[in-house]
Amino acid sequence: MSLKALGAKIFARNVKRKMDKWSSRPRETQLRVLRELVADARNTSFGQDHHFDQIGSPTDFSNRVPIRDYEALRTYVDRMVEGEADVLWPGRPLYYAKTSGTTSGAKYIPISKQSMPYHIKAARNAILSYVAETGNTDFVDGKMIFLQGSPEMTTKNGVQLGRLSGIVAHYVPGYLQRNRMPSWETNCISDWEEKVDAIVEETKVEDMRVISGIPSWIQMYFERLIDSTGKQVGELFPRFSLFIYGGVNYEPYRKKLEGLIGRSVDSIELYPASEGFFAFQDSQKDKGMLLQLDAGIFYEFIPADKFFEQDPPRYPVYEVQTGVNYVMIISTNAGLWGYNLGDTVMFTSTKPYRVVVTGRIKHFISAFGEHVIGKEVETAMELAQKEFDCVVSEFTVAPQVTPSADELPYHEWLIEWESSPQNPAQLAAFLDQQMQHQNAYYFDLIQGAILQPLKITDIPKDGFNNFMKSQGKLGGQNKIPRLSNDRKIANQILNSDG
Structure with a gap:
């Protein structure tokens, strides 16, 4: 076993103990997160408009902060984008994650100095949870590919702007830089098909052990690998053992991808978004993803069948039930308050709190x-x-x-x-x-x-x-x-x- 593999096992055990601590105390953890969020944002424009100084409980919060989607929050976001400070969160954002809006063009999702580390920490802990459970560390000595957007960014009124996956690319830990693929130059290619072809050329001769991305686009990558080499992916990469994915349900793609690989491999599901990294699969024995209760996000849940009522109920996580389809509402340390992400989730477990994504409230x-x-x-x-x-x-x-x-x-x-x-x-x-x-x-x-x-x-x-x-x-x-x-x-x- 290499020193890197041994270090990963020790690190994984320590991280798992910390995760067990907060996941076993959901009420205490989430109430603390809410207190900290409200206290930190008390003197912002949003905090003053919504009387954060009078909020002492989740009920106070839900009474004073209405549910909003991006369009309803846009007047505040536009002020931030124009350069104003202390609007939704103290100071100015560290980044804006640019996403495609469905009704009015681009959306600019703020990422703060406080929220950015949690995007990285959750992705890291997902892999460490896998190591802690399975003991598998073989992959740490091989190459890893993260099929993602371009890391190139622009600047808007002094704040850097880019796609979330591109922003995250700037935070790959130093100990993984030598293992990480594709190259920076290839990752910056804007045309997707050209980029995939370049990734194929770079990776087909490497010892790939971890492959990560949205299943539909990984499928394209696998197909082009096979077209280029004439070999199944599992034959080309005999030590490929871990597939990390998010964005869509893997199950409709599983049979297709396993056919392209030639065998099954372990997989880890992630639930990241520009607005926050909400959950990840922490066990190979459960398809549910561990909700990140200690990540600067306060969660509320509205039963989907009541969402369009005049005043729907808003439940903190410690009041939810398994098997109910909920709309997930978030308030974050980047300044999103009572924010309707649009996703619907269902809890598979409450000890600890694990979710599966069931769809979109608009889909x-x-x-x-x-x-x-x-x-x-x-x-x-x-x-x-x-x-x-x-x-x-x-x-x-x-x-x-x-x-x-x-x-x-x-x-x-x-x-x-x-x-x-x-x-x-x-x-x-x-x-x-x-x-x-x-x-x-x-x-x-x-x-x-x-x-x-x-x-x-x-x-x-x-x-x-x-x-x-x-x-x-x-x-x-x-x-x-x-x-x-x-x-x-x-x-x-x-x-x-x-």
Whole structure:
């Protein structure tokens, strides 16, 4: 065992003890975080506008700080971007993470001097948790690749601006710099396809042991490795043993990626965002991700089925229940207050608090009151691939509200196959049965002949990539929405296929 591997094991045990301490005291930890956040921001513009000096409990906080999304918080953010200090958080941000807005162009998410270390610490602790549990340290002596956005940044009124993954690239620990790939020059390539080809050339001769990125883009990287070398990824990289991912559910991609690798490898799921690093998978025995309660973030949860009510209930983490779909609300040490991230989560455990991401509160299908969510369609697809021995490259779901005459409406599943089923009709029926089993509203609509069973539309190879390219969103942290409540995306995909 190398000195680096031995050091990793010792470090991992120490970190695990510290994590166990705060995760076993959720109420105490979160109340302390809230007190510190409110105290630190008391004299900011936001703190004065919302009377932070009178907040002493989570109830006081929820009474004084309404739920806001980015657009509702934008007047404060715009003041910060223009150079004003002490607006949402003391001083000025360390960075702005630039993300794509869905309604009004770019969004500028503040990252403070206090919040930045937690982005790095959580990613580090995810790997150390894996080491502490499995004892596997072989990967620390090999090469690691993090498929991410460009680290190049610009400056806006004295504050550096870039993509989160690019910002984080500046904080790779020194002891990993010699192991990390791709090179700085390759990472700065802006064209995604050109960048992937350059990464293939750099890595195909290396001893790759850890590979990290969004599954859909790792799939592209693997396919191009195979095209370039004629070898499966597992043969090319015989000591590749750990896949780290985030951004989307891995399960719909697992069969495809394991086919490209030629075997299964351990995986760690992460839940990072520009707004904060919220959770990571801390155990190979549980798919849930450990919620980071001691990371400068105060969490609140609103039951998704009550989110659009006039005054929905807001629960601190120590009052949530397992198996309930919640909208996650965050308040952070970067100055986001009562912030609706848009994500929905479900707790798999409360000792400790572990979550799975179930979708987006805006990404659902409820054209007829069915409120189908991302977790349901992904679970159905995962089961269908196993049942029919087929492999899906990508898919999305949309309602067809106005079908041809004398035909009931239905859900249309747009699927790009890597390996198509022998009997598509049987697979469609299976998918529909799984959806009825998971969603009682969908069951009632099918049984009541309001909807007809779902239909599958085959998308040609590279159809989804062509769509993303047409939108200027190929690569990086961009991903296909798993489902939509209208046909905008579905129609664009169909049109991009010609």
